[in-house]
Amino acid sequence: MNPENAIEVRNVKKKFKIFYDKGNDLKDRILFRNRNHYEDRWVLKGISFSVKKGEAVGLIGHNGCGKSTTLKLLTKILYPDEGTVEMAGRVSSLIELGAGFHPDMTGRENIYTNASIFGLTKKEIDRRLQEIIDFSELEEFIDNPVRTYSSGMYMRLAFSVAINVDANILLIDEILAVGDANFQKKCFDKLREIKAHGTTIVIVSHALEQIEQICETSYWIEDGLIKESGTPKTVHDHYLKSMEEKRNQQLEKQHHQENQAKPPKLETSETEQLPDFCEKTAVRMGTGAVRFTNAILCNLQNQKQFIFNSEDKIKIILEYESFQPDLKGNFGYGIFREDGLHCYGTNILIETGSYIPVQKKGRVEIILQNSLLPAKYFLDIAVHSHDGIIFDDIRQVLSFVVSSDKYDIGVCRLPSAFSWR
Amino acid sequence: MKLFKELYDYREMIFSLVRKDLRGRYKGSVLGFLWTFINPLFQLIIYTIAFSFILPSPIEKYYLHLFVALIPWIFFSSSLQGGANSIMAAKNLVSKIYFPREVIPISYVTSCFVNMLLTFIIIFFVVIFSGVGLNPLAIACLPVIMLAEYIMALGLALLFSAITVFFRDMEHILSIITMAWIYLTPVLYPIDMISDEKIQKLFYLNPMTSVIVAYRDVLYYAKVPDLSTLAMAFLFGIISLVFGELVFSKLKIRFAEVL
The missing domain is CATH 3.40.50.300 (P-loop containing nucleotide triphosphate hydrolases)
Structure with a gap:
């Protein structure tokens, strides 16, 4: 020795x-x-x-x-x-x-x-x-x-x-x-x-x-x-x-399994069945004058994605159809962390200052700069009328996971530059 | 040799485990430590009454005849049975902390031994008051007998505590063995009752026979025990200790895996 x-x-x-x-x-x-x-x-x-x-x-x-x-x-x-x-x-x-x-x-x-x-x-x-x-x-x-x-x-x-x-x-x-x-x-x-x-x-x-x-x-x-x-x-x-890689793999697998294991639809169900693009836990409200027909989270290359990096850009694609002519609507989304923290929310009115005309069949795309830190998140989507009537509102329509290589902590990243003397 | 040095380093652990065992036993009871004396005292009273009135024995002062052999026997049998279970009982320590494993059976047997020593205070009183009296030369032999019995009990405790870890039935087998063993040892009867000399020699092959006979010589007959009896007792003690430690040291390295 x-x-x-x-x-x-x-x-x-x-x-x-x-x-x-x-x-x-x-x-x-x-x-x-x-x-x-x-x-x-x-x-x-x-x-x-x-x-x-x-x-x-x-x-x-x-x-x-x-x-x-x-x-x-x-x-x-x-x-x-x-x-x-x-x-x-x-x-x-x-x-x-x-x-x-x-x-x-x-x-x-x-x-x-x-x-x-x-x-x-x-x-x-x-x-x-x-x-x-x-x-x-x-x-x-x-x-x-x-x-x-x-x-x-x-x-x-x-x-x-x-x-x-x-x-x-x-x-x-x-x-x-x-x-x-x-x-x-x-x-x-x-x-x-x-x-x-x-x-x-x-x-x-x-x-x-x-x-x-x-x-x-x-x-x-x-x-x-x-x-x-x-x-x-x-x-x-x-x-x-x-x-983290291991955990994400597991999450992805779980996500995959959950979506596959959706119970068969019951025709006698009193509540309206959620469309296939929604998470199982989603909740839907609204008059139904406008209905979302699809919601996708993807990257800028339009590839569907479940895990995003903290610095990624995220694209939300919403497709809808309308059952009433000549409507004006306000489309918006919100992001909640798994533990219920409301991380962010915005809509077209806030961003552009005006409502948009609702088409018979239409599509809204949102590109956002992610700066959320690693966790599981839920996406809420909604479309309202100009006087506040909810046409369609789906809470927890999709879920996604954010991962990161950095170990900063908190809710979202505040890009920080350190300098010293 | 290394083991001796290590055990010496851990002597305080042995002391404190013995202390914990002795004090912990009656902790919380009103009379506390007094129970160490009350228990054997009443045992003696009950035997005296039982063998004087209910089941009179031809042996003079049978209660004393029995008592001076029974107390050492109880030390031996509880060392054997409790000692065999001691490693299992100290599972938490053994599987979590390093110390020489021998410490556990050693402190168990030692605490039984201390218990016997305390009971001997009562034995001395009884021996004096019953009129047998104490023969100083014979009493001088007592520590030797006790030591012989101690190392014998320790050897067996080491042996069986190690075996019990791997073979849990040992505990129950031992309780049957000790039940039979007391009748193969002249505890309840004098060794002279076995008149056939050949059979008596056979009885002396039982290591406890020499020990019990020696105790009785000193305390009941107030005479110095035969040198050969003492030598026998010691020989058995050393054999048991060496063999017990041999097996124990082989098995101890796997204790933590099995517990």
Whole structure:
């Protein structure tokens, strides 16, 4: 092992036995011997990395990719089937907070129990006791049984113990979401302090910003292999992009399925059937003097589209027919985010200052510059008379999804130029 | 050797688990820790009444004869049964945190052991008041016997706790075994009752026989136990501990996967 390194993981493979029908007792073993079939599932397929002393690294990846298994191998809860894991120094893991807490015992007593599980001796705990109590901010409750604590207090106490176990290597699994914002900040500062003192840190988290703030390197694990490693920001951007692509594919598939799985029309239905171009959830109102016959969302090349980029131009094509002569109408649309937020709405009157004559059969096209941020949206369309009578109004006529390569947040993009001196 | 060092580093964990077990057991009850004494005291009173009036025994002071053997037996059998289940019961710790796995059965057996030691306070009282009296030389042997029994119980707890993780029936099989075992051990009767020497030798193959006989020698007969009995007890203890740890260390690396 390289003396500069705190952790060396070499070509580690790990498999789990997945039992089709697990029988752990005698009856099952004898009677259903042939049921004891199992399948080897390789969770890690050969992972190698090393962490220098005093360095912090993050492990990221979607659920089930093997990152938590990797962490468990580092703590020696699990052992690799192939390859080696070497660690230099005392390891403390913040995987399970409050291990061994007894609800009837006081906070103080539980500090001793909990810290002893991390391998501290009584003397060492005595020395840290005050620090732990101070950090948890539970001074006045420390001699009450922990069952009287709120869950936040409980976690604060547990975290204080775990983080005050002067370890050489600290392993953290998804637990920085402890307590209120103040306490979280405190935990984070403490982590930085620990790191500054030369402790090696490995974090598994979905909170990518946290990793970016504290780690030098990020490992993106996918399907039991390291897919990418490097500067956290770069790795995370690639990771997020791939996640988004996956999600969009799923959405598109779902959208496709939903539209195909439309229930057959019932002729006895009292409410008017929605035409085929509408979403299933659409709601239609209006006198019917003018009726939309089609609504399409597409790109400028008139190709129907479901997913748009934040910077795309979107074309809405509306086709209608009229059942009364000589009408003047006002066509408009509105966009709502999935959670009901009204993002935008406008109509011909607002944009041009006048109504347009309604044809027997006509078509209205709207080209808009999208600047909405990633989410699912619904389109509403309507046509009104000049005195406000609703001819036709279809809420949620179409849905679409916006994706983006940038990670700005909010409702829509406000193009921003930064300058500095 | 590495294991010893590691266990030594984790000694505070063993202490605190024992403390938690002992204190947690009666937590919330009004009499609390007193129950540790009340329980065996009433056990003794009931036996005294039962074997004096209801089921008189030809053995003199049968209640004492029984009591000095039964308390060590209870330690042994509860270590065996509870110890076998100890890893399963500590599932949350074992599957989430690293520590030498031996800590769990060790602290379980130790807490049973401490419980027995506390009960011995009552035994000493009874031995003194019943007129048997304490023979200092014999009493000096007591720690040796206790140690022999402790390592034997620990060895078996290690062995069966590891097996139970992979084979859950072990727990129930063990409860039947201990039920039978008490009759194969001279707890309820004196070893001399087995008159045939060959069969008696056979009985001594049961590791608990030497232990129980030695306890009874010290506390009931107030005499120093045979050296051979003591040696036997120790030998069995060491065999059990070595074998138990051997199996345990083989199986422990897969605990977290199965739990």
